[in-house]
Amino acid sequence: MPDEKTHADALRFHLTGAVTAGGSQPDANHSLGHWYSSSEVLALGHVLVNSLSGIRIDHVSWANGTGNGLLESTTADTVAWTAPSGTQGAEVTIANGETKILEDGADSNKYVRVRRTSATDLSLSVCTVVLTEVYNNVIGMDNVESTEAASGLVSYRCVMVRNVSVLTLTNIKIWIDEDTAGLALGWEVPIGDGSLGNDQTGIGDGDEPAGVDWNTGTTAGTGLQLASLTAGSNYGLWIRRTISPGASASTGILTSVHWSFDTP
DSSP: OOBTTSGGGGEEEEEEEESSTTBOOOOGGGOOEEEEEEEEOOOEEEEEESOOTTEEEEEEOGGGOSEEEEEEEEETTEEEEEOTTOOOOOOEEOOTTOEEEEEOSSOTTSEEEEEEOOSSOOOSOEEEEEEEEOTTOTTTOSOOOHHHHHHOEEEEEEEEEEEOSSSOEEEEEEEEOTTOOSEEEEEEOOSBTTEEEEEOTTTOTTSOOTTOOOBOOOSTTTSEEEEEEOTTOEEEEEEEEEEOTTOOOOSOOOOOEEEEEEOO
């Protein structure tokens, strides 16, 4: 049965800007280096229709995409997940207090992380999970005012890439979606367990972090590469967004990245 921190859940992306490792810092606009936060990067929002009593969704994998997924209790102690346009995955046994990942039957990258919050038998029912895009997250950043667009604007954010598994992850690749314009990515090697040398939290998001080499690759082969990340290790990922002077207004602009990794 897929435990949390295994399979696609082994690599997680957290906000930064906390004052201690894993401290509380939920604001994407304050994700500007220093320590990693307890908050994960949010790319898909979810709304439950006919919620499943005793089961809480803690995280939705970005790979699920938007649309309606199905969370189903198949017995008193098992649940299964169907991603939008997917197929039902394996039934997973979950006890009270446990956290598990539920994977789609056709694509294990499409998963949800759930926690059981009650010892009461699960009722046999189906919960519709409506997945929607999240605007103004740490990748998309905040809105651009008309005066800023007129003169041009460069902004920065930082997330922590974390290997939360007990294995060494290899061949980590992160690249920009080919339909995303004005985005660049760069690594920063941590100076401690979850801490970065660049701390822009007291400076603001307009100053470039020192020592970061920028990459604009739009394929797995041309994007950022990391040979390995040992169990429990972290790596800083900086994001630079450039708005060209005189940019046209839009209600929504795609700002997206992709990643992949291997496990032993």
